Amino acid sequence: MNIPPPPEFKAKYKNEKAGQSWKEWKQLFQVYLSAADLEEVNGKGKVSLLLHFLGPDRINLYTAFDVRPAAEANSDSNIVGVPAEDKYNLETVLLKFDQHYGNGKLPNIRRKASLGRNQHTHESLMNFIADLKKKILMCEYGEVEESLLCDRIVEGIQNTHQACC
Template sequence: MAEKKEYHPVGPPQPARNTGGGGVLDHMDTRSNNLPLAWKNWLTKFKIYLKAFNLDKESEDRRVALLLHFLGPECLNIFYSFDVDVDKIRLQTLIEKFTEYFSPKANITILRHTLFNRKQLPNENLDTYITDLKNIALQCNFGNLQDDLLKDIFSWNLNDGNKYIKEKILQEAPSSLESAIKIAKALEMSRKDTEILTGLEANQSISAIQNRSHHQSQSVQSYRSHRSSSRGRPSRRASPEPHSSRHSSPQRFEFRRLQQRRTPPWPRTSAAWLEEYKSGGN
């Protein structure tokens, strides 16, 4: 009995569903705030996908089916609005219809106004800022003036944190947008390196202060410990001397007795009392 073989279909990998998890090719984001850019990005990914899996040479109807399949179910309603036959329409014609739908004729005046007033946000990095400027400029029909205008707009609208870049670009007067971008990125990298070195030096200074404070604290504790241990030892002070004999002599007591016994009617000095004592109290 012949062994039954399992069937494995051969074909390109299945696309990921539009759940934000990534995959081979996500569906078209029809809720994007910038539909022209979203459609342009998706179409580019689709063309790359066809080439990567050798599908760009497939038949016309299969490539149309692949386009509609990868666009996702939300785009089917848009396709129905074209009122075309899926079996007869050509791929390029279908792409043009979706392009017209997602990228209606733009108001160049509004786009140029948007570009001239596009300022770098406070926490926006240079790459994001530059990319957005370029994408807006593509729709402004500047022709040969585009690079020169973008160079000026780029430097004019840098945020306050990048004033040093703006000043350097004005001094250097680069001839192209790419030259201005190189100057900006070199200065940004230099600033970051300086901040790193400054941070390292500050950490070293703090460590030195902490070590010095630690040693001082240990010295104070050692001194206090020595003092507390010394208090428990017997005192080495000499015993107080006995009262001098002159303080306890009989003459001294007699002199005091006479002072207490006799109270003169007028104030008398110590010298007068002494003379009376010497004469025997008479």
């Protein structure tokens, strides 16, 4: 089976939209690795695939990432040993891109967007709920997420006969 690669990642600037775009694209890439049965490829191969799909601008960014060297433990100086970061480890590289794009960490802006989210005129109830749930999950509300989701559905729904909570 020939699995198409993820679409080109287009965000160019570090901001909330770039962080969210990166998070969504990263998920598509991870699904692609699994669907194309590439999970067993070695780290360098996965990183190469990632960079290939990201393109030249992100390759330049990758080469500029700081990669932490190993630190040896020294109990006399209370220094804890830390392994070196591996620039050919996919998780390490994805984390570096997460950090670059802000990991989508602007909870107050995300909260404003989710709290103001209402169902659009021709939007299905399920699409509204799915989008709202995605937005609320990114807000880091913790234990009250489900209650907030239900409140926003009830408050933001266009057709009150569709309410589900």
